[in-house]
Amino acid sequence: MLTLGVESSCDETSVSVVRDGKTVLSNVVLSQIDIHQAYGGVVPEIASREHVKGITYVFDQAMKQAQVQYQDIDLIAVTEGPGLIGSLLIGVNAAKVVAMNYGIPLVGVHHIAGHIYANNIEHDMEFPLLALVVSGGHTELVLMNDHYEFEKLGETQDDAVGEAYDKIARVLGLPYPGGPQVDKRAKEGKPVLDFPRPMIDSKDFNFSFSGLKSHVINLHHNMVQRHEEIIVDDFCASFQDAITDVLVKKTLEASKQYDVKQVIVAGGVAANKGLREKMSKTITHVPVYFPHIKYCTDNAAMIAVAGTFQYLKTHQASDMYLNGSSRLDLTLGA
Amino acid sequence: MKPSFKRLAIDTATDHLYLSVIIDDQEKGNVWVIGNQDHSVRIMPLMEELLQAEGLKLQDLDEVIVGVGPGSYTGVRIGVSIAKMIGYLNSCQVSKVSSLALLASSSQAERIVPFLDARRGNAFLATFHQQNHLLQRIQPDVLENVEHYLSQLKSPIDIVKVGKPDILKVLRSGLTEVVENVHELVPEYLQITEAERHLRAQ
Ligand SMILES: [Zn+2]
Numbered sequence: 001m002l003t004l005g006v007e008s009s010c011d012e013t014s015v016s017v018v019r020d021g022k023t024v025l026s027n028v029v030l031s032q033i034d035i036h037q038a039y040g041g042v043v044p045e046i047a048s049r050e051h052v053k054g055i056t057y058v059f060d061q062a063m064k065q066a067q068v069q070y071q072d073i074d075l076i077a078v079t080e081g082p083g084l085i086g087s088l089l090i091g092v093n094a095a096k097v098v099a100m101n102y103g104i105p106l107v108g109v110h111h112i113a114g115h116i117y118a119n120n121i122e123h124d125m126e127f128p129l130l131a132l133v134v135s136g137g138h139t140e141l142v143l144m145n146d147h148y149e150f151e152k153l154g155e156t157q158d159d160a161v162g163e164a165y166d167k168i169a170r171v172l173g174l175p176y177p178g179g180p181q182v183d184k185r186a187k188e189g190k191p192v193l194d195f196p197r198p199m200i201d202s203k204d205f206n207f208s209f210s211g212l213k214s215h216v217i218n219l220h221h222n223m224v225q226r227h228e229e230i231i232v233d234d235f236c237a238s239f240q241d242a243i244t245d246v247l248v249k250k251t252l253e254a255s256k257q258y259d260v261k262q263v264i265v266a267g268g269v270a271a272n273k274g275l276r277e278k279m280s281k282t283i284t285h286v287p288v289y290f291p292h293i294k295y296c297t298d299n300a301a302m303i304a305v306a307g308t309f310q311y312l313k314t315h316q317a318s319d320m321y322l323n324g325s326s327r328l329d330l331t332l333g334a
Numbered sequence: 335m336k337p338s339f340k341r342l343a344i345d346t347a348t349d350h351l352y353l354s355v356i357i358d359d360q361e362k363g364n365v366w367v368i369g370n371q372d373h374s375v376r377i378m379p380l381m382e383e384l385l386q387a388e389g390l391k392l393q394d395l396d397e398v399i400v401g402v403g404p405g406s407y408t409g410v411r412i413g414v415s416i417a418k419m420i421g422y423l424n425s426c427q428v429s430k431v432s433s434l435a436l437l438a439s440s441s442q443a444e445r446i447v448p449f450l451d452a453r454r455g456n457a458f459l460a461t462f463h464q465q466n467h468l469l470q471r472i473q474p475d476v477l478e479n480v481e482h483y484l485s486q487l488k489s490p491i492d493i494v495k496v497g498k499p500d501i502l503k504v505l506r507s508g509l510t511e512v513v514e515n516v517h518e519l520v521p522e523y524l525q526i527t528e529a530e531r532h533l534r535a536q
Contacts, residue, residue, distance in 0.1 A: 043529040056422040097419035320378040
């Protein structure tokens with residue numbers, strides 16, 4: 001079964017061809033990261049402009065690299081949401097044209113389902129499974145008892161992990177995107193600053209990072225006022241230590257409470273080395289998997305994989321009325 | 335018998351969704367409906383219906399004519415993305431047309447100013463002259479202060495804010511332009527984004 005995946009929810013235009021929800025034949029990603037760097041974050045209007053500019057080119061490249069014809073495609077899977085609405089609409093409408101042009105079934109895929117299913121490319125999923133989804137827009141713990149059954153155990157009450165990373169990076173004068181920078185500098189520093197671990201002992205699986213973020217920003221501000229020396233590496237190491245402590249502890253507790261067979265860490269922040277190390281070191285009773293770095297950040301291969309399993313499970317295709325939606329519930333996605 | 339030339343026209347840059355099927359020199363069917371920020375939902379089903387009524391598939395098209403703005407940014411991107419995809423998938427010709435020219439074609443007046451509101455006293459504007467049911471462009475599409483623009487014009491003019499395009503008139507008037515490389519087609523925004531403006535001002 002050949003699935004054509006399409007992803008345009010944020011600042012990456014991506015099209016991919018995946019066989020049987022497993023083998024990636026092509027995964028073309030046109031990234032706008034260089035463009036948004038100058039603004040310190042994604043500018044939605046610019047993102048939309050770039051998507052419409054690159055859309056057909058990305059389709060063309062993905063098909064050429066996969067060496068398949070549109071007539072060979074069995075399913076089209078497109079990110080339906082959540083994401084930037086103007087960006088989503090480009091991918092959704094492009095996917096609809098392909099579906100109508102060749103009479104291929106079309107499914108709208110939840111972006112987070114994509115992040116979780118990215119894991120299936122290298123490791124078969126075994127249920128029950130626990131997924132920690134961490135990115136610039138999301139921080140949630142999701143339990144899956146079977147393919148395409150999502151139960152949200154908890155989520156952030158305020159900032160997403162990636163968002164907190166970006167803000168801390170900005171305060172410390174590190175370039176956008178801040179996450180990888182903080183991760184890199186953390187390796188050079190020592191976690192000598194005592195930062196709070198919000199909600200680490202709460203009995204639920206929710207998160208909160210705005211308090212930690214404010215604490216770091218305030219301390220930095222006060223130290224600057226007092227002309228104290230700021231050791232950026234130590235700031236990064238301390239911040240990373242605090243945030244990963246919370247993520248790892250909650251994931252460990254959920255994995256035991258729900259007696260899962262494997263733990264998946266997905267989303268852009270899953271590329272974070274500090275998080276990877278601490279997860280693998282702390283959770284040892286079941287395997288902990290991370291998608292390959294190239295499938296952690298937004299890409300269409302993960303959407304194709306998720307779409308394949310969604311279609312196999314539900315046997316339901318969308319009609320030409322499919323629309324993008326900036327907010328979308330994962331548990332209702334299937 | 336010589337094969338007929340089949341064209342589809344698309345415009346999503348205004349609050350109306352416009353589609354038209356033209357075979358040779360005849361308009362076979364069209365859709366011009368007011369949208370509620372839902373062009374994205376309705377355009378493909380409407381297109382499918384319109385083509386089916388003529389027994390056509392997307393692959394049968396010889397040309398796609400698309401309104402590239404100026405107008406609503408989100409709106410125009412929907413039509414342009416779809417036109418690009420149809421052109422790319424079927425190696426069919428794509429031509430672009432100003433969404434203001436489409437708007438102007440709805441008027442019978444001699445001097446026409448198509449007008450699409452762009453807030454803060456500004457609008458997307460152009461000036462056309464009409465004679466013998468043919469349009470001639472007098473002024474390019476601009477984004478300008480409305481009062482300033484109109485004060486420079488001699489009356490009487492017909493300011494057109496809403497109107498169903500007359501695609502045959504647009505074609506006869508030669509207001510469409512063939513796109514050389516469909517991959518490079520982008521909407522005509524007529525202004526850089528606010529973020530770019532702020533960055534340049536720094
Ligand atoms: Zn993502």
